[in-house]
Amino acid sequence: MLFDGDFLKKLEYLSLISRRVFRGSILAQRRTKQMGGGIEFADHREYTPGDDFRHLDWNVYARHGDLLLKRFQEEEDLHVYFLIDCSRSMGFGNPPKFDLARQVTAALAYIALSNLDRIGIIAYSQEIIADFPLTRGKDRILSLLRFLEKLEPQGTDTNLGRIVNSFALRPQRRGLAVVISDLFDPNGYERGLDLLRHRTYEPHLVQIHDPAEARPQMLGEIELVDAETDSVRKVTITERALREYRKVFDNFQAGVAGYGKKYGLGCTQTTNEVDFEDLILRMMRTAGAVS
Template sequence: MLGLFRRQSKHDLHAPTNKSGAGLGDLVDPVVMDQIGHLELLSRTVVDGLLAGKHRSTTKGGCCEFAQHRQYAPGDEIRQIDWQVYARNDRYFVRQFEEETNLHAMLAVDSSGSMNFGLSTVSKLDYARRAAACLSRLLLHQRDSVGLTVLHETNSQFIPAKQHAAHLRTLMAALQSANASGEGNLSHQVQHCIARQRRRGLLVLLSDCFGDLEDLATALRIARARGHDVVVMHIMAPEELTFNFRRWSAFQSLEVASQRLHLDPPAVREQYLQRVRLFLANLEDMVIGLGGDYVRMTTATDLADTLGWFLRNRMARRGLMTNRGAVAK
């Protein structure tokens, strides 16, 4: 994929360097927060026995407050049937209770070398960092717990999920210090992240997902088996989707210094695009097949529009069985 390389021609086009000295406000864009602040990031799945999201969870009673009745469905526990209601209506209804809870979210940001790619836009890592920063702010505003792992071959960072507002500064510092470099081993890094999580929750992976998809599928399958709700935010640069280069060029690998390609882009463009389309389709099918959510993003798309679309779509689909992948416009 093009993102593994940096194009070099007569006018060398360098991938932008991420600056670690950015302030908190540089990552948490107020314009983005104005557009998504009224939305919520909800879990679609049962987490630790609770339907997480919006701090309300259906439980099986105990000392929790009674919420409502609903009609009995196969699989419901017999002991939750309200027999007094049955006596009056000759129909089975079960009692539901509400308990205050919070969503436990982990944001996993890929910082392998390919994430440093960006020509006409910000780099993929910068886009991922800003998306993660805004989602962190949103989750903490919801009174949810959020953690962060910066995935890297030698310098991964793991910050456990916490709920207090001051935690945001810790998350921002980690995002600010992240730099894209080195070879990616996404499957191993994601599995390591999963192993360090103490409870089930929401796992959001922000990555270009370059590498062996079967290996990545193994990691995501483990996450799903452990009860995590999985979202893959697949970040691509526009040049990776169009390969609209016209001059003979050298492409230098962003992950392996010894790898370099010399080619005529127009001559290989159609073959390249066919491989990209196959890669995108296989990745989407894999994520959806594992019961996760797939969201394709490009660094050319306004982040407020991208996150707003994702959050509205997820809220609208909460509780539904469908989980079709989608492309943020």
Template sequence: MFHPSGVTIKFAGMGVNVKDLFDEDFLKRLEHLRLVSRKMRTGKNSGERRSPLKGQSVEFADFRNYSSGDDFRYIDWNSYARTEKLFVKLFMEEQDLLLNIFIDVSKSMSWGEPPKERLALQLAAAFSYLALAAYDRVAIAACSEQLAAYQAPLRGKTGIDQAWTFLAQLSFAGSTNLNQALLEYGRFSRGPGVALLISDLLSPHGFQDGVKFLQYLRQEVIVLQLLAPEEINPTLHGDWRLLDSESGESREISASPRLLKAYRKKLDDFTEANRDFCFRRGIGFLQVSSATPFEELLLQLLPRAGILA
């Protein structure tokens, strides 16, 4: 089994070795997972994912009549012996899938206990690993108020170190404009594929227009919304001065039961609107707490949501 070494991903100012995040047993289990693509996306290279195209791979698909210029190696001589007609064997072509990982690196992602950035980087690293181990291609885009950084598509297990090194160098800072960042990705689009957006979705201008653009680029979109436990169920009491981690704007509040109830209603409406938008457009959607145990998320929740299998 391929095992990257010496790569450090920094979370909330602390260096954490990848070996501490993914032990060898977990990586072995990860290799048995596959990203579920509801629509078959064909790539450029031979891989492990079956394409609807008929080519010259190992699995038989069908016959067709022989035409002048066809390769004699693919003639079915048994059929010729029975019918005295020439037929050519067709096979299922195996193609790789392009996985585009969009990770929100705005300042709000570094908030929470545990910080959302930790789970975001774990997810990006894990999805990179399982796709590259399956000889699919992986590109990674860091999103804040614009497209902050971009890793061009990598392929094969030799790309895992490079993908993880790219993630290790990301800095979580600045404001959020997911629409703008996703629109800027159009400059690097490499054709159809699967787009995985990892974000808290706390973008003042929304994310919907950017996601629509990804679908225009023939991307099958999956949205993973990460929220901190304190965002899902705040337990504040008394008077507080709240500070926006991105804009610096402050607001004084009195955390009464009535106010907390109104907040939870607002969050429920926000979540439901995001879920409805994704459902209407055939987009996979899952909201998770940053405190969710990672193995539970990868091995149970994401397969249950139909994102991994």
């Protein structure tokens, strides 16, 4: 069973850690870009008639005689969208990458729910195959876990761009979009992430791969069967081809990391061999949430 009692205990532990330190880091209680009735000072602007006098900075007026209005960062509950890749490539590996993806989704969602954020889950392969609507409150965790547990790898053609296109058209608030996938998208993962960025979502990548994908060991005459498309390719795999493959794969991984770095996105790359709690802690450490 993927989500058992121990799993729930681990979620609770992670949520406790995150409650103390997560503020303003990854999830929940995040400052929005909207200025308004928050308590945290943001900057000044000149007074214009009609402004609330309560927000005038009288200290500045006393010193310099300028009428400046204090602006505050408005705080709001965050909307977190989890885009979980359910393509058949995610069923690859031992344990399957899809298991870790669901565990990570559950953990991050629990943390968000614990911080009174709203979360929604979009399961996709070649299209959105399941949707866990926006919800709030820790009491929704069990239904969320049931939702995740029912998911299975399926679909024949992953296309993140098409998914994001339909996802972004939804009339919903912008927020954090956590994409959990292997990003093995023949059409390129960048288009989907670009769309997210352009639609003012904040993408965060959790990329999972199997070590056998990074370092395959097969040699000789082989028929490679694509797990997603069932297409067969006859190849003669030599040591040289293996070296080339590793080079291509490493380039791909570096490309993913570089993309995240280029656009200031959170990017976590992992294999399916790590435990989900270790992965969550690592993400926290990376974000400076824990030491």
